[in-house]
Amino acid sequence: MVFSKSIIDIIKQRTSWRTYSKRLLEEQIKEKLLEILKLRNFKSPFSEIAGNCRFDLIATPEFDPDEKKKLGTYGLIKGAQEFIVGAVEKSDYDRENYGYLLEAIILSATDMNLGTCWLGGFFNRSLFSKKIKCEPNEAVPAITPVGYAAETRRAKEKIIRSFVKADARYSWDQLFFERDFSTNLSQENIGKYATLLEMVRLGPSAGNKQPWRIIKELDADKFHFYVRFSKDKKGLIYNKFVRLDIGIAVCHFDLSAKEVGIGGGWTFSEPDIEKPEELKYIISWNGT
Numbered sequence: 046m047v048f049s050k051s052i053i054d055i056i057k058q059r060t061s062w063r064t065y066s067k068r069l070l071e072e073q074i075k076e077k078l079l080e081i082l083k084l085r086n087f088k089s090p091f092s093e094i095a096g097n098c099r100f101d102l103i104a105t106p107e108f109d110p111d112e113k114k115k116l117g118t119y120g121l122i123k124g125a126q127e128f129i130v131g132a133v134e135k136s137d138y139d140r141e142n143y144g145y146l147l148e149a150i151i152l153s154a155t156d157m158n159l160g161t162c163w164l165g166g167f168f169n170r171s172l173f174s175k176k177i178k179c180e181p182n183e184a185v186p187a188i189t190p191v192g193y194a195a196e197t198r199r200a201k202e203k204i205i206r207s208f209v210k211a212d213a214r215y216s217w218d219q220l221f222f223e224r225d226f227s228t229n230l231s232q233e234n235i236g237k238y239a240t241l242l243e244m245v246r247l248g249p250s251a252g253n254k255q256p257w258r259i260i261k262e263l264d265a266d267k268f269h270f271y272v273r274f275s276k277d278k279k280g281l282i283y284n285k286f287v288r289l290d291i292g293i294a295v296c297h298f299d300l301s302a303k304e305v306g307i308g309g310g311w312t313f314s315e316p317d318i319e320k321p322e323e324l325k326y327i328i329s330w331n332g333t
Contacts, residue, residue, distance in 0.1 A: 046087045046149055048156045052300045055152050056244050062160030062194040065124035069106070070192060074157060075127075078102060078191070081153045082129065084146065090295060090311035090328060095142035096134025096182075100150065102191070103128045103176045117169030122162065125190030129154075129161075130173050132183040140285060141327065143186050144292020148248075149300065151189055160194030163187055165251055165286045187289055214246055215255050221246075222260040226320055230261055237305050238266070238332075244297040251286035257294040258324055262316070266309065266332030269316050270295060271324040281323060291327050298330065308333040 048055060070078065082100040092098075104127050105113060116122075129150060133143045151161045165187040174185045221230040221242055232239050242259065250256060256273040272291040275282040295311075302309065309332040316329070 052304045055156050059155045061162040063122050064195040065192045067124050068193050069126050089142050089145035091138040091142035095138040096136035098133040100131040103130050115169050121167050122190050125192050128188050129191050130177045130188045132177050132179045140186050140288035141292040144289035145296040148293040148296040154191050161189045161191050224263040241298050241301045244301045245294045248293045248297050250290040256287040256290050268330040270327045274323050276323045
């Protein structure tokens with residue numbers, strides 16, 4: 046996947062848009078986007094162990110009148126004429142893989158000055174599954190509208206953004222650790238990796254809850270990625286959206302590492318580090 050400008054600048058530029066002009070995508074833009082959706086020779090660190098993943102561009106003007114009334118976005122999305130919809134084979138790491146790939150696509154759309162917005166819950170899953178011809182062994186974990194953002198955000202969108210604190214992000218000491226989960230990772234002493242972790246910190250997530258936690262080994266460029274599940278009196282709540290979120294975090298780290306020239310690779314080898322019960326290990330980065 047090729048970007049026209051710095052991926053770091055694109056990550057900083059990306060924002061969720063819920064209000065769109067009603068213009069259809071220009072043909073040249075549409076063709077370029079459709080080519081991106083083919084994901085030619087583009088994989089995530091999860092691709093080898095996750096099921097196949099495919100994406101398509103679905104235009105709502107082609108829906109019949111009854112379908113148009115049942116998009117299921119409950120007024121959260123207004124004016125969007127096209128949606129990027131994906132289907133992934135059900136498997137281990139299917140949602141982590143999907144999260145990485147859809148975020149890479151969203152960043153490409155941002156690079157094209159198009160608006161997008163992650164939708165994991167507020168859409169008619171059965172309708173969009175039918176439109177992408179979802180097989181029984183496939184799932185549609187999330188979609189995004191894609192199009193020309195309105196010049197100004199409508200009042201309802203501003204209220205939503207304020208409610209979820211869309212522009213707020215956790216501080217470093219809440220997300221990144223060294224050696225153990227009681228020792229904060231110093232931003233000043235890790236060189237170029239500071240940029241990579243900052244791009245992770247800026248990532249979008251369901252409800253803006255930023256469930257990722259990353260721990261660095263002492264005296265080694267090894268970073269272990271965990272996801273934090275919620276907990277109540279009955280135990281852990283395995284919210285499926287956090288698996289998409291950690292895919293987004295890995296995407297930001299991975300693409301940024303490639304851009305700044307940091308060598309390394311991804312492995313699935315949980316370290317012997319004591320962790321809180323609500324954290325689940327996902328993947329590790331080993332720098333070279």
